[in-house]
Amino acid sequence: MTRVLVVDDEPQIVRALRINLKARRYEVETAPDGASALHAAAHHRPDLVVLDLGLPDMEGVEVIRGLRGWTGVPIIVLSGRAGSADKVAALDAGADDYITKPFGVDELLARMRAVTRRAQPGDETGPVITIGRTTVDFSTRTLTGGDHEVRLTPREWELLEHLARHPGKLISQYHLLQEVWGPQYGTETNYLRQYMARLRRKLEIDPAHPRHLLTEPAMGYRFVP
Amino acid sequence: MTRVLVVDDEPQIVRALRINLKARRYEVETAPDGASALHAAAHHRPDLVVLDLGLPDMEGVEVIRGLRGWTGVPIIVLSGRAGSADKVAALDAGADDYITKPFGVDELLARMRAVTRRAQPGDETGPVITIGRTTVDFSTRTLTGGDHEVRLTPREWELLEHLARHPGKLISQYHLLQEVWGPQYGTETNYLRQYMARLRRKLEIDPAHPRHLLTEPAMGYRFVP
DNA sequence: CAGCGGCGTCAAAAACGCGTCAAAGAACCC
DNA sequence: GGGTTCTTTGACGCGTTTTTGACGCCGCTG
Numbered sequence: 001m002t003r004v005l006v007v008d009d010e011p012q013i014v015r016a017l018r019i020n021l022k023a024r025r026y027e028v029e030t031a032p033d034g035a036s037a038l039h040a041a042a043h044h045r046p047d048l049v050v051l052d053l054g055l056p057d058m059e060g061v062e063v064i065r066g067l068r069g070w071t072g073v074p075i076i077v078l079s080g081r082a083g084s085a086d087k088v089a090a091l092d093a094g095a096d097d098y099i100t101k102p103f104g105v106d107e108l109l110a111r112m113r114a115v116t117r118r119a120q121p122g123d124e125t126g127p128v129i130t131i132g133r134t135t136v137d138f139s140t141r142t143l144t145g146g147d148h149e150v151r152l153t154p155r156e157w158e159l160l161e162h163l164a165r166h167p168g169k170l171i172s173q174y175h176l177l178q179e180v181w182g183p184q185y186g187t188e189t190n191y192l193r194q195y196m197a198r199l200r201r202k203l204e205i206d207p208a209h210p211r212h213l214l215t216e217p218a219m220g221y222r223f224v225p
Numbered sequence: 226m227t228r229v230l231v232v233d234d235e236p237q238i239v240r241a242l243r244i245n246l247k248a249r250r251y252e253v254e255t256a257p258d259g260a261s262a263l264h265a266a267a268h269h270r271p272d273l274v275v276l277d278l279g280l281p282d283m284e285g286v287e288v289i290r291g292l293r294g295w296t297g298v299p300i301i302v303l304s305g306r307a308g309s310a311d312k313v314a315a316l317d318a319g320a321d322d323y324i325t326k327p328f329g330v331d332e333l334l335a336r337m338r339a340v341t342r343r344a345q346p347g348d349e350t351g352p353v354i355t356i357g358r359t360t361v362d363f364s365t366r367t368l369t370g371g372d373h374e375v376r377l378t379p380r381e382w383e384l385l386e387h388l389a390r391h392p393g394k395l396i397s398q399y400h401l402l403q404e405v406w407g408p409q410y411g412t413e414t415n416y417l418r419q420y421m422a423r424l425r426r427k428l429e430i431d432p433a434h435p436r437h438l439l440t441e442p443a444m445g446y447r448f449v450p
Numbered sequence: 451c452a453g454c455g456g457c458g459t460c461a462a463a464a465a466c467g468c469g470t471c472a473a474a475g476a477a478c479c480c
Numbered sequence: 481g482g483g484t485t486c487t488t489t490g491a492c493g494c495g496t497t498t499t500t501g502a503c504g505c506c507g508c509t510g
Binding site: 095107111119168187217219 | 226309316317318319322324334336338339342343344365366378379384
C-alpha cells in the first residue's frame with residue numbers, strides 16, 4: 001500500500017484529500033505545517049508527498065529542500081498561485097510535479113500514479129550514512145564521531161547529499177553540476193574536482209585512497225557505503 | 226549533453242522550441258508525426274521526449290504506448306486540450322508530465338529538468354548480463370564477481386554496451402565505429418581490434434578463446450550471452 | 451606454395467582527465 | 481568597515497586513456 005503524506009494547513013482540503021485517497025486505498029498521513037511535515041516524513045517514510053505551498057511557518061521551497069536533503073521521495077506541489085516563477089522555483093528545488101488550484105481530483109490521482117511509477121523501491125537510503133569514522137545525518141545536517149570536529153559548507157552538503165541518495169550508483173559529472181550548481185552549469189568539472197577533494201579530506205580516513213567517494217574517470221562519481 | 230526529441234507538427238512551435246532548447250545547451254532532434262517520432266526515438270535514443278498531442282497520423286496515446294513498449298525515456302506531453310480526461314489518459318499511458326498550451330517556456334524547461342533529474346542514471350539498456358565469471362550492470366556501470374577487481378574505461382563501456390544491446394546478433398565493424406566513435410569514423414578497424422582485445426582480457430575467462438565476445442572475420446563482432 | 455587480407459598483439463606518442471595548489475572575488479557576521 | 485568563511489577561477493604535474501603505427505600469425509585463394 002502506498003503511503004502518502006499530505007501537507008496542507010486548510011482542514012477542508014486535507015479532509016477532502018484524505019477521503020479521496022483512502023477510497024483509492026492509499027495510506028494517508030497529514031501534516032499542517034512545514035516543520036511537522038519534515039518530522040513526519042523522517043518518521044513515517046512516505047512513498048509520496050503532496051505539498052501545499054503557502055504554509056504558515058515556512059516557505060514551500062524550504063520544505064522541498066529540507067526533504068530533498070536526504071530523500072528522493074516524489075513530491076507533488078499544490079499551489080494557488082499560477083505564476084511561472086513559483087513553478088520554476090519549486091520544480092528546481094526538487095519537486096516532481098506542480099498543480100495549480102483548482103484542480104480535478106482525477107488529475108491529481110493520475111499525476112500521483114505517474115510520479116510513483118517512476119520511483120524505484122529499494123533505492124533509497126535513510127537519513128543517516130557512515131563514511132570512514134564519521135556518521136552523517138542529512139535530516140539534521142550534523143556530523144558525529146570524527147576524531148576532531150568537522151563541518152561541511154552548504155555546497156559540500158548538497159554535493160554529498162546527491163551522491164549519497166543513490167548509493168553505489170554512478171552519477172555523471174554533468175548531472176551533479178546540474179543538480180548542485182544549477183541548470184546553467186554542466187561543464188565546470190573543476191568545481192567537482194575541488195569539492196570532491198574537500199569532502200574526501202573531511203570525511204575519508206585516507207583522502208588519497210578514498211573508500212566511499214570514488215571517481216570513475218571521464219564518467220562521474222560514485223558513493224559506496 | 227541531454228538529447229531531446231521534440232515531436233510536433235507545427236513548424237513554428239518546433240522552431241521556437243529548437244531555438245530555446247539549443248540556447249540551453251540541449252541537443253535537439255525533431256519529428257513531425259508519430260511514426261517518425263517512434264523511428265527517431267529508436268535510432269537516436271533521446272534522454273527526453275517532448276510530445277505534442279494532436280499529431281496528423283496517430284493518436285497521442287498510441288505514440289506514448291509505442292515508446293513505453295521498449296523504453297523508459299521520460300515523456301512530457303504538450304496539449305491544447307485542458308480536459309481532465311485527456312490528461313489522465315496520457316499520464317496513465319506512461320507520460321511523465323502534461324502541460325497545457327499556452328505555456329511558458331521557462332515552465333517547460335523546469336519540468337524538463339524535473340523529469341530528467343529523476344530518470345538520469347542509466348535508465349536505458351537492459352539490466353545485467355554475464356560474461357565469464359563477472360556480471361555486468363549497465364545501469365550502474367558496475368562489474369561484480371570477478372576474481373580480482375576489474376574496471377572498464379568509457380570507451381570500453383560504450384563498445385560493450387552496443388554489443389550487448391543486441392545479444393546474439395552480428396554487428397558490423399562499420400556500425401560499431403559509427404556508434405561508439407562517431408559519424409566520421411568507419412574504417413579504423415584497428416580501434417576495434419584494440420578494444421575488443423582489452424574487453425576480452427578483462428572479461429573472458431580465456432581471452433585467447435573467447436566464449437562471449439566473438440569475431441566474425443571480415444564482417445564484424447557478436448556478443449553471445 | 452606463394453600471396454594476401456584480416457586479425458591479435460605489442461609498443462610508443464598524443465591527448466585527456468584528475469587531483470592539487472594558489473589566489474581572486476563574494477557573501478556573511480560581528 | 482574589517483575580518484572570516486565560502487565560492488569561483490585559473491593553472492600545472494601526473495597518471496591514465498586513447499590514438500596511432502607496425503609486426504607476425506593464420507586461413508584462404510589462386
